[in-house]
Each structure stands twice: as structure tokens, then as C-alpha cells.
Amino acid sequence: MAELKLRPGEECKYDAVALGEVMIRFDPIDVPFERARTCRIWHGGGEVNVAEGLAYCFGLRATVLTALVDDGYGRNIENQMREAGVDTSNFIWFNTRGQGKYSTNRKGTLHNGIMETFRGKGVVPSKTEYYRAHTPVMTVGAQDYNVEKLFGTDGVRWAHTGGIYTLLSPTTAEAAIEYLKVAGKYGTLRSTDLNYRANVEPNKERAREINRQIVPHVEFLVGNQSDFDDALGYTVDVAKGATMEQWLEAYVSLLRKVANDFPNLKLIGTQLRGAHSADRIDWGAVLYDVAEDKLYQAVIRRNVEIADRTGGGDSFASAVIAAIMKGKSLEEAAEWGAAHGILVQETPGDTTMATQAMVEAEVARAKRGGGVVALR
Numbered sequence: 001m002a003e004l005k006l007r008p009g010e011e012c013k014y015d016a017v018a019l020g021e022v023m024i025r026f027d028p029i030d031v032p033f034e035r036a037r038t039c040r041i042w043h044g045g046g047e048v049n050v051a052e053g054l055a056y057c058f059g060l061r062a063t064v065l066t067a068l069v070d071d072g073y074g075r076n077i078e079n080q081m082r083e084a085g086v087d088t089s090n091f092i093w094f095n096t097r098g099q100g101k102y103s104t105n106r107k108g109t110l111h112n113g114i115m116e117t118f119r120g121k122g123v124v125p126s127k128t129e130y131y132r133a134h135t136p137v138m139t140v141g142a143q144d145y146n147v148e149k150l151f152g153t154d155g156v157r158w159a160h161t162g163g164i165y166t167l168l169s170p171t172t173a174e175a176a177i178e179y180l181k182v183a184g185k186y187g188t189l190r191s192t193d194l195n196y197r198a199n200v201e202p203n204k205e206r207a208r209e210i211n212r213q214i215v216p217h218v219e220f221l222v223g224n225q226s227d228f229d230d231a232l233g234y235t236v237d238v239a240k241g242a243t244m245e246q247w248l249e250a251y252v253s254l255l256r257k258v259a260n261d262f263p264n265l266k267l268i269g270t271q272l273r274g275a276h277s278a279d280r281i282d283w284g285a286v287l288y289d290v291a292e293d294k295l296y297q298a299v300i301r302r303n304v305e306i307a308d309r310t311g312g313g314d315s316f317a318s319a320v321i322a323a324i325m326k327g328k329s330l331e332e333a334a335e336w337g338a339a340h341g342i343l344v345q346e347t348p349g350d351t352t353m354a355t356q357a358m359v360e361a362e363v364a365r366a367k368r369g370g371g372v373v374a375l376r
Contacts, residue, residue: 002266002289004219004324007187012155014087015060015325019145019179020047020165021137021172022066022081023113023130024073027308027348033116033129043077044115044350046164046195048086049311053318053352055085057340057359060322063087065145065179067136069094069104073112084351092144094136102136110136119308119348120278126309130199138169142178151186158321159183162193163231166210167201173210180217193317194223194231208233220267221258222317225251234258248272248286252295259290266290267330271316271341272300273309280305283345285316285338287330296331298338299366306342311350316341318352319359335363 009015022045028036048064055062064086068074070093078088094102094110104110115130132138150156159180166176180190192214201207211231215221225247228234234257238250251270259265267287274282284300319340323333339362343354 002291002330004189004266005187006189006325007155007157009157012157013061014063014154014156016051016054016062016158016160016321017065017090017150017156018047018051018062019065019159019161019176021045021113021132021135021168022048022064022068022077023115023132023135024077025350026114026116028116028118029348030121031118033118033127039116040348041076042349042351043080044311045113046193046314047160047162048081049314049351050160050162050193050318050321052081052084052086053315053340053344054322057318057352057354058322058326058356059085060325061087063090065090065150067092067094067102067140067144069096069110069112069136071096071112073114077112090145090150092136092140102140104136108134110134110139112136117308117310119310122277122279125278128310132168135168137165138172141171141175142182145175145179147179147182151183151188155186156183156188157325159188159190160192160317160321161214163195163207163211163214163227164197164200166192166214167197167207173213177213177217180214184217189220190218191220191222191317191321192218193313194221194227195313196227196230198230204230207231215262216264219265220269220321221262221265222269222313224271224273224313228254228258232258248295248297251286252288255288255295256293259288269317269320269334269337271313271337273312276303278309279307281309281345283312283338283342285334285341287320287334287337289330296334298334301338301342301366304342306345308348309345311352312341312345314350315344315352322356332363335367339363339366
């Protein structure tokens, strides 16, 4: 199997770190945002969702590198993440007094990222809108986070980032590359999720150019069915309307091409989503072991009703990483990833509300093909 040599836990302050942007999220629940008058408040970000999954669901020591304006929005985000067990001491805070290097004013010249996600229902699709053009995280680089101290003095076992953060600005792309290089220098395992978003970078060629600079610096690459085309330029030749099994057969050849072009890769993971409607999906996951040329496929969940599709892929990634860090086999890691991904979509918000015990129970349920029993 893939050789993934983790740094000893006793030598490291953190099990995992994620570099990325985090935004406050307004959730109008079942009312389109245009007509909403009340919302629930969550938070989310493709990269930090992974760290929060590792901390809350799997009890690992996780921290996040990000930057926020020191206002009510920022502190609300911080408090939510602290409640989930994430170490927030590595946040860079921008004051609103216009004083010092990390500063802005009170009129929002720099502002915390804001998004609203209407989850959709039936034939009405989910919809996310956001304001992230002037967030402080776009202005700071790897040196601002002191990554040499983080990976060298403190010690980290796993470093994660993703394609949303890296495409926010030229600065974030440079920061991600340096972050991953320094992590590798100190023997930290590394991962990135391609996680392409056209609203962040509509120019796919620019996205591909940046991702081709990122991927050579990771051992574990994550992406969904379309990410490998949108973010890297690899296509899967399957007929429209192909089943998940037919798609997987063609997909193996794509994975071999990616692994051949990026020989540093040891694992490639993909979450598989087939949408019947906004709130009913087929869900599965695969994990490709490059060294063994072997594909591990989790049990496919068919026609499952979900509450909120956001964060499923991030939760797949966090569970695979957790399984590896806890000494599980790659077969088990794929099952954990699929289970955690579907559980997170069964609850509101971007981030996990599941526990490791729930993940293990869902793996067992899916394998035996059982139903769901009320817990009393």
C-alpha cells in the first residue's frame, strides 16, 4: 500500500493544520434568501471545514491559518470554531483602527467573507452567493503565518489546503505553495482539494496553471468528478447518463494519468455524488493507492435524502486523513470518508456535527445494508 510516513505525535504540537479562508454563513433554511426574514448563522470554508472535522469529529489537535477582521463577524466565526475544538491561536487579526501592518477601517475596505446558502428543495437547486473580494486572507502570505516555526519548532503531522483558497489572489497561490514546501521540508504529510469554483476563478486555464504548481507538493490529492477537468485539465470519457459503476470504470484510467504526471502523489480521493434532486442523492467515494494501482471503493448510498449538501467533500477528506492518522487501512479510510461525507450532508451548515462513533456506525450500517433505527 501507499507509504505514508507520519511524524510521531509526541514530537508535534498539532496533528493537522489547514490554510484557507473562512466566512460567516447566513442560512435562510427553507426560504429563498430574497424572501428570507430570519437566518441561522454558521461558518465555513473548503479548507477549514477539513480542520474542523478532524478536531470535532475525530478528536485530533487541529489548527487553522487564516486572517480575519477583528469585528463581530470575525469573533463569531472564531467562537464557533473554538466550540468545535479548533485551535484559533494562529489566526491573524486585522484591527479596524487603521493602525499597524494588519489593519483596516470601519467602513469595510477589508471585510470578513460573507456568504448565504439556500439549500434548495426538490427541483429547486441550492444556491450560494458570497462577498469575498476584499477579505484580509487575500493579502497575507506564508511568512505572515510564520510557517517555519509552525512546521519546524511546533511540529505538524498533516498540512491541508485547497483550490478555493489558492485561487483567491496571486498572494494566496504563492502562500499555499510556500506553506506546502515548508511542510514537506519538515516531513509533514500534505494534501489539497482541487475544489474548483467558477465564481472564484471563471478562467479555467488560470485555475489549471495554479493547480499544476500546487499538486507537485502534496501526497494526497482530492477532487470530485468534475474537478480534475476544471482544475487540472483531465477528462473522463463516459456517455451522458452513465451509471456510477460505468463512470468509475473509465475513471481509473484518468487516475493513472494524473499519478503518472505527478509522481509525488501517493493517494487520490474522490467523492461521488449523483443528484436526483436538490435534497436526494446517490453518494459514494473512492480512494486510489498509486503504488499498488488499486482502487478502494466505499459502499454506495442510493437515493438518500439530505438536509444540506455543503461540506460533504470536505468531510470526506477529513475522515480519510483521520483514518490514516489513526492507523486504519486504506479500505477503512475510504469507508470513513464516504460515511462522514453523507453524515455531514444530513445536518445543516458546512461543518461537521458528527462524531467518530457515528461515522463507525454508518460504515457498519451501509455495509450490512441495514435501515436506520431510532436511538432511545
